[in-house]
Amino acid sequence: MNNRKSFYDVSSFYNKKAILKCSFKGMRYQVQGVSKEDDEKVLQADVWPEPFCYEKTPLDFHTVKEFEYSEDGLDKVYGWICEQYEARKDEWDFALKNPLDKAKQMGLM
Template identity: 35%
Template sequence: MRYLVKSGQGEDEERQLVLCIWPEPYCFDKTPEEKKEYFRFPFSEDGLKQAEDTLNRIYSEKDTLWEEKNGISTLTL
């Protein structure tokens, strides 16, 4: 599983955290858009925690899609 967390803007111009998750092996730019999943969260400590929880939940739900590396199965930001 590969992921990207960045600052973005919502429809109301409010700052948000944007999380994108996609399967390996390709980088963000080389992965087809249809294989990417996007999530938006408030730009806050709570939003960062929500992004972390979402990463861990998606990893667990779709574990057959991700290659396990070094026995790591959860992510802590």
């Protein structure tokens, strides 16, 4: 898995409304700061299978979780994404090795 440093830090990256978009061996993921209705900020992590970007992948194939907007929360984001990779290796591996079949499963072909 990509290392924790590749997630940057809250104050210099996510405070600027930047979105981290990455992939790792068939799993795509993104992390961003999101403002809730009560103006509370959270870190939102999202994982989905290859081969398509966030916008082109149907929402049914996304797994999203929110975390505290802090460095500790970002550590938990990293841990959760690592857990998602480990728990779903077969899914990511299939998506990586069979992108056309995965696209058909998603209803995009």
